[in-house]
Amino acid sequence: MxxxxxxxxxxxxxxxxxxxxxxxxxxxxxxxxxxxxxxxxxxxxxxxxxxxxxxxxxDDGAPVGRQAGTDVAFFLETDDFAAQHERMLRHGVHFREEPRREPYGTVAIFEDLYGGAWDLIEPPSA
The missing domain is CATH 3.10.180.10 (2,3-Dihydroxybiphenyl 1,2-Dioxygenase, domain 1)
Structure with a gap:
């Protein structure tokens, strides 16, 4: 493995x-x-x-928050999108968009503390 x-x-x-x-x-x-x-x-x-x-x-000059340039670098999967989204909003996390439903699940792009892009995603139920 x-x-x-x-x-x-x-x-x-x-x-x-x-x-x-x-x-x-x-x-x-x-x-x-x-x-x-x-x-x-x-x-x-x-x-x-x-x-x-x-x-x-x-180090000085390192690409903090830009590990993937302007693309989404990390994909945070949850089994309860609504609860995780609410928790993050309560803690001041900035979402670039409203949650949306896609064939691959419920998703919204949010920013980490340095402005880097992440997806919060809940896959569709089996």
Whole structure:
């Protein structure tokens, strides 16, 4: 078996990133350790498993929030679009559009804390 465990996600500040991913999106902190020399490893991800994000502090000039240019870089799947959408709105997440129904599910594009595009999507019921 092979699977994608974690991916690096560039951030400007660990505290603001944790607030966004944990409070607004509902992710869990999987690791938050500081090692000798002050290097900090922070990993968040959906509760219950799946690929995590290593929240890495970006160097000056790094493309924070632009990992995929202007395209959607990440696809956040939920089994309750309405509840997740409401949670995110309560936490000030900016949606670029109103939710819409497509053949592949209910979807809306939202922005992360740096303006990067994500899809929130609930696949159709089986």
């Amino acid at each position: 092979i699977r994608l465990r974690d991916v690096t996600y560039l951030v400007r500040d660990h505290a603001e990133a944790l607030e966004f991913f944990v409070d607004a999106l509902g992710f869990a902190v999987r690791q938050d350790e500081t090692f000798d020399g002050g290097w900090r490893r922070v990993v968040v991800g959906p509760p219950g498993g799946g690929t995590g994000l290593v929240l890495a502090l970006a």
